[in-house]
Amino acid sequence: MLALTVITLLLVMAVALVRAFAGPNVFDRVMAANLFGTKTVLLIAAISYLYGSPEFLDIALVYALINYISVIGVLRVTELRNEQRGTKEGA
């Protein structure tokens, strides 16, 4: 059952990459990156149980923290760029 979960997680990460490349605007790509990061956290946790070594969970926790910060950072950049440009063009 754990292997099935790992395969599903890899599949969802592939789907996130497809959406990241196909995404029309920049926010689809940020959302795909956010989804990819969250699923990596789950993948690390599942693989740590698959191989029976529970110390990987610290890595998963740190990865969740960093993933959140990166999403907020990228959104900060897009917000600043829109404020400087001052136009509200439709995406």
Next chain:
Amino acid sequence: MSAVLAILSGACLLLGSFLLLTGALGFLRFADFYARLHACGVTETLATALIILGLMLLSDSYLPPFKLLLILLFVLFSSPTASHALAKAAWNAGVRPRDNQGKRDLPLPAGER
């Protein structure tokens, strides 16, 4: 006792994987950015909670479930916040909801441009 736990964790993992697949399908196929954001939110909260619950039931010692609980707590706090920040940034950048033909003339609430 451990057989019941194994069955329960298998069921949780199976349900979590199913939700992941449906969320990913929605994330790929929906026409509108905000609909995709909803599908992404589904996979981040419920599916993550189910999978982490399934993993917690699998372990026999007491430290890994506690770490998994911390991961779950943080993800349940951070992913709605990230989705909200994403939606706010997209709305400020001018991304407006579209219908499934991709046209933009959805009736916006009064006072919105």
